[in-house]
Amino acid sequence: MAHILVIDDEELSLFTMREILEEAGHTVVTAGDGMAGLALQGAQAFDLVITDMVMPHKEGVQLIVEIRERDSRIPILAISGSGRSRNTDFLELARQHGANAVLTKPFSEEDLLNALAVCLETDG
Template sequence: MAHILVIDDEELARFTIREIVEGYGHTIIEAVNGNQGLEKFRQNDVDLIITDIIMPEKEGIETIIELKREQPDLKVIAISGGGRTRNLDFLKLAGEMGADTILAKPFSSDELMSAVNKCLN
Protein backbone atom coordinates (compact mmCIF):
# COMPACT_ATOMS: atom_id res chain seq x y z
CA MET A 1 0.00 0.00 0.00
CA ALA A 2 1.01 3.62 -0.49
CA HIS A 3 2.50 6.23 1.81
CA ILE A 4 0.46 9.41 1.38
CA LEU A 5 1.37 12.84 2.75
CA VAL A 6 -1.65 15.04 3.56
CA ILE A 7 -0.90 18.77 3.86
CA ASP A 8 -3.80 20.82 5.22
CA ASP A 9 -4.06 23.45 7.93
CA GLU A 10 -7.53 22.23 8.93
CA GLU A 11 -7.37 19.41 11.47
CA LEU A 12 -10.84 18.14 10.52
CA ALA A 13 -9.85 17.92 6.84
CA ARG A 14 -6.71 15.91 7.68
CA PHE A 15 -8.70 13.65 10.02
CA THR A 16 -11.39 13.00 7.41
CA ILE A 17 -8.88 12.22 4.65
CA ARG A 18 -6.89 9.96 7.00
CA GLU A 19 -10.03 8.05 8.04
CA ILE A 20 -11.07 7.47 4.42
CA VAL A 21 -7.66 6.63 2.95
CA GLU A 22 -6.41 4.46 5.84
CA GLY A 23 -9.61 2.46 5.44
CA TYR A 24 -8.19 1.31 2.10
CA GLY A 25 -4.89 0.23 3.68
CA HIS A 26 -2.73 3.24 2.89
CA THR A 27 -0.45 4.97 5.42
CA ILE A 28 -0.96 8.68 6.11
CA ILE A 29 1.64 11.24 7.14
CA GLU A 30 0.26 14.67 8.11
CA ALA A 31 1.53 18.23 7.84
CA VAL A 32 -0.20 21.50 8.78
CA ASN A 33 1.33 23.76 6.09
CA GLY A 34 3.59 23.72 3.06
CA ASN A 35 6.81 24.24 5.04
CA GLN A 36 6.09 21.27 7.30
CA GLY A 37 4.88 19.29 4.27
CA LEU A 38 8.14 19.82 2.39
CA GLU A 39 10.10 18.81 5.50
CA LYS A 40 8.07 15.60 5.94
CA PHE A 41 8.32 14.87 2.20
CA ARG A 42 12.11 15.04 2.45
CA GLN A 43 12.16 12.81 5.55
CA ASN A 44 9.82 10.07 4.29
CA ASP A 45 9.33 7.84 1.28
CA VAL A 46 6.10 9.32 -0.13
CA ASP A 47 4.08 7.91 -3.04
CA LEU A 48 1.43 10.64 -3.23
CA ILE A 49 0.77 14.12 -1.84
CA ILE A 50 -2.68 15.52 -1.10
CA THR A 51 -2.35 19.24 -0.43
CA ASP A 52 -4.71 22.04 0.39
CA ILE A 53 -4.13 25.30 -1.50
CA ILE A 54 -4.98 28.05 0.98
CA MET A 55 -2.79 27.65 4.08
CA PRO A 56 -0.68 29.87 6.34
CA GLU A 57 3.12 30.10 6.09
CA LYS A 58 3.47 28.35 2.71
CA GLU A 59 0.42 27.89 0.53
CA GLY A 60 -0.29 24.94 -1.74
CA ILE A 61 0.65 26.36 -5.16
CA GLU A 62 4.14 27.26 -3.97
CA THR A 63 4.40 23.86 -2.25
CA ILE A 64 3.40 22.02 -5.45
CA ILE A 65 5.99 23.94 -7.47
CA GLU A 66 8.76 23.04 -4.99
CA LEU A 67 7.69 19.39 -4.78
CA LYS A 68 7.61 19.01 -8.56
CA ARG A 69 10.98 20.75 -8.86
CA GLU A 70 12.50 18.18 -6.48
CA GLN A 71 10.65 15.14 -7.85
CA PRO A 72 8.95 15.84 -11.20
CA ASP A 73 7.16 12.46 -11.36
CA LEU A 74 5.64 12.82 -7.87
CA LYS A 75 1.85 12.55 -7.96
CA VAL A 76 -0.04 15.44 -6.34
CA ILE A 77 -3.75 15.93 -5.62
CA ALA A 78 -4.68 19.57 -4.94
CA ILE A 79 -7.74 20.24 -2.79
CA SER A 80 -9.45 23.50 -1.90
CA GLY A 81 -12.72 24.93 -0.72
CA GLY A 82 -11.73 28.31 -2.14
CA GLY A 83 -11.18 29.99 1.21
CA ARG A 84 -13.50 32.68 2.51
CA THR A 85 -14.34 33.81 -1.03
CA ARG A 86 -15.06 30.25 -2.30
CA ASN A 87 -12.90 31.14 -5.33
CA LEU A 88 -11.95 27.83 -6.96
CA ASP A 89 -9.65 29.44 -9.54
CA PHE A 90 -6.85 28.34 -7.20
CA LEU A 91 -7.53 24.74 -8.18
CA LYS A 92 -7.25 25.54 -11.87
CA LEU A 93 -3.94 27.26 -11.19
CA ALA A 94 -2.77 24.25 -9.14
CA GLY A 95 -3.42 22.04 -12.16
CA GLU A 96 -1.42 24.39 -14.36
CA MET A 97 1.45 24.34 -11.82
CA GLY A 98 1.72 20.55 -11.74
CA ALA A 99 -1.08 19.01 -9.68
CA ASP A 100 -2.11 15.74 -11.31
CA THR A 101 -5.67 15.89 -9.99
CA ILE A 102 -7.78 18.62 -8.38
CA LEU A 103 -10.72 18.24 -6.00
CA ALA A 104 -13.05 20.94 -4.72
CA LYS A 105 -14.02 20.69 -1.04
CA PRO A 106 -16.28 19.23 0.07
CA PHE A 107 -15.74 16.00 -1.83
CA SER A 108 -17.12 12.52 -1.25
CA SER A 109 -15.06 9.56 -0.10
CA ASP A 110 -15.66 7.99 -3.53
CA GLU A 111 -14.31 11.11 -5.29
CA LEU A 112 -11.25 11.14 -3.02
CA MET A 113 -10.49 7.45 -3.51
CA SER A 114 -11.04 7.72 -7.27
CA ALA A 115 -8.43 10.51 -7.38
CA VAL A 116 -6.04 8.55 -5.12
CA ASN A 117 -6.37 5.38 -7.21
CA LYS A 118 -5.94 7.33 -10.46
CA CYS A 119 -2.69 8.86 -9.18
CA LEU A 120 -1.31 5.60 -7.75
CA ASN A 121 -2.01 3.49 -10.87
Protein backbone atom coordinates in the same frame (compact mmCIF):
# COMPACT_ATOMS: atom_id res chain seq x y z
CA MET B 1 -0.84 0.23 -0.64
CA ALA B 2 0.53 3.70 -0.82
CA HIS B 3 2.45 5.87 1.57
CA ILE B 4 0.66 9.23 1.43
CA LEU B 5 1.57 12.72 2.73
CA VAL B 6 -1.55 14.84 3.48
CA ILE B 7 -1.03 18.60 4.06
CA ASP B 8 -3.91 20.81 5.32
CA ASP B 9 -4.17 23.54 7.91
CA GLU B 10 -7.61 22.29 8.92
CA GLU B 11 -7.37 19.61 11.58
CA LEU B 12 -10.86 18.25 10.83
CA SER B 13 -9.97 17.87 7.17
CA LEU B 14 -6.75 16.02 8.03
CA PHE B 15 -8.65 13.69 10.32
CA THR B 16 -11.33 12.98 7.71
CA MET B 17 -8.80 12.21 4.97
CA ARG B 18 -6.73 10.00 7.29
CA GLU B 19 -9.90 8.07 8.20
CA ILE B 20 -10.80 7.50 4.54
CA LEU B 21 -7.26 6.70 3.40
CA GLU B 22 -6.33 4.38 6.29
CA GLU B 23 -9.73 2.58 5.89
CA ALA B 24 -8.64 1.98 2.32
CA GLY B 25 -5.35 0.49 3.59
CA HIS B 26 -2.96 3.34 2.89
CA THR B 27 -0.37 4.71 5.29
CA VAL B 28 -0.78 8.40 6.03
CA VAL B 29 1.53 11.09 7.33
CA THR B 30 -0.08 14.52 7.91
CA ALA B 31 1.34 18.05 8.03
CA GLY B 32 -0.52 21.21 9.35
CA ASP B 33 1.12 23.65 6.96
CA GLY B 34 3.20 23.87 3.78
CA MET B 35 6.56 24.30 5.55
CA ALA B 36 6.11 21.14 7.61
CA GLY B 37 4.76 19.29 4.57
CA LEU B 38 7.77 20.25 2.47
CA ALA B 39 10.13 19.13 5.26
CA LEU B 40 8.39 15.76 5.55
CA GLN B 41 8.38 15.27 1.80
CA GLY B 42 12.11 15.84 1.77
CA ALA B 43 12.68 13.43 4.64
CA GLN B 44 10.55 10.47 3.51
CA ALA B 45 9.64 8.82 0.25
CA PHE B 46 5.88 9.15 -0.39
CA ASP B 47 3.82 7.60 -3.14
CA LEU B 48 1.46 10.55 -3.19
CA VAL B 49 1.06 14.08 -1.80
CA ILE B 50 -2.41 15.49 -1.05
CA THR B 51 -2.30 19.23 -0.33
CA ASP B 52 -4.81 21.96 0.45
CA MET B 53 -4.39 25.13 -1.60
CA VAL B 54 -5.15 27.88 0.90
CA MET B 55 -2.85 27.60 3.92
CA PRO B 56 -0.75 29.80 6.18
CA HIS B 57 3.06 30.00 5.82
CA LYS B 58 3.16 28.48 2.40
CA GLU B 59 0.42 28.56 -0.21
CA GLY B 60 -0.43 25.29 -1.90
CA VAL B 61 0.72 26.54 -5.30
CA GLN B 62 4.15 27.44 -3.93
CA LEU B 63 4.39 24.06 -2.21
CA ILE B 64 3.56 22.22 -5.43
CA VAL B 65 6.20 24.21 -7.32
CA GLU B 66 8.85 23.36 -4.72
CA ILE B 67 7.93 19.64 -4.58
CA ARG B 68 8.03 19.49 -8.37
CA GLU B 69 11.50 21.08 -8.35
CA ARG B 70 12.64 18.27 -6.07
CA ASP B 71 10.69 15.43 -7.60
CA SER B 72 9.10 15.65 -11.01
CA ARG B 73 7.40 12.28 -10.85
CA ILE B 74 5.60 12.13 -7.47
CA PRO B 75 1.77 12.30 -7.94
CA ILE B 76 0.13 15.36 -6.34
CA LEU B 77 -3.60 15.75 -5.59
CA ALA B 78 -4.68 19.34 -4.93
CA ILE B 79 -7.80 20.02 -2.85
CA SER B 80 -9.53 23.31 -2.00
CA GLY B 81 -12.50 24.58 -0.05
CA SER B 82 -14.13 26.98 -2.44
CA GLY B 83 -11.70 26.14 -5.13
CA ARG B 84 -12.02 29.54 -6.71
CA SER B 85 -12.24 33.02 -5.26
CA ARG B 86 -11.35 36.60 -6.20
CA ASN B 87 -10.53 35.86 -9.78
CA THR B 88 -8.01 33.26 -8.71
CA ASP B 89 -8.65 29.67 -9.73
CA PHE B 90 -6.38 27.84 -7.25
CA LEU B 91 -7.12 24.42 -8.58
CA GLU B 92 -6.45 25.54 -12.15
CA LEU B 93 -3.19 27.03 -10.92
CA ALA B 94 -2.37 23.78 -9.13
CA ARG B 95 -2.91 21.86 -12.34
CA GLN B 96 -0.71 24.24 -14.26
CA HIS B 97 2.11 23.88 -11.74
CA GLY B 98 2.14 20.12 -11.62
CA ALA B 99 -0.84 18.73 -9.68
CA ASN B 100 -2.02 15.48 -11.25
CA ALA B 101 -5.63 15.84 -10.04
CA VAL B 102 -7.81 18.28 -8.19
CA LEU B 103 -10.72 17.87 -5.85
CA THR B 104 -13.22 20.36 -4.39
CA LYS B 105 -14.27 20.24 -0.77
CA PRO B 106 -16.57 18.90 0.42
CA PHE B 107 -16.02 15.53 -1.18
CA SER B 108 -17.12 12.05 -0.34
CA GLU B 109 -15.10 8.96 0.43
CA GLU B 110 -15.65 7.76 -3.11
CA ASP B 111 -14.62 11.11 -4.60
CA LEU B 112 -11.29 11.00 -2.77
CA LEU B 113 -10.52 7.36 -3.51
CA ASN B 114 -11.38 7.83 -7.20
CA ALA B 115 -9.08 10.85 -7.43
CA LEU B 116 -6.38 8.83 -5.63
CA ALA B 117 -6.73 6.05 -8.14
CA VAL B 118 -6.41 8.50 -11.05
CA CYS B 119 -3.21 9.93 -9.56
CA LEU B 120 -1.60 6.57 -8.91
CA GLU B 121 -2.54 5.24 -12.36
CA THR B 122 -0.88 8.19 -13.98
CA ASP B 123 2.13 7.49 -11.96
CA GLY B 124 1.99 3.82 -12.78
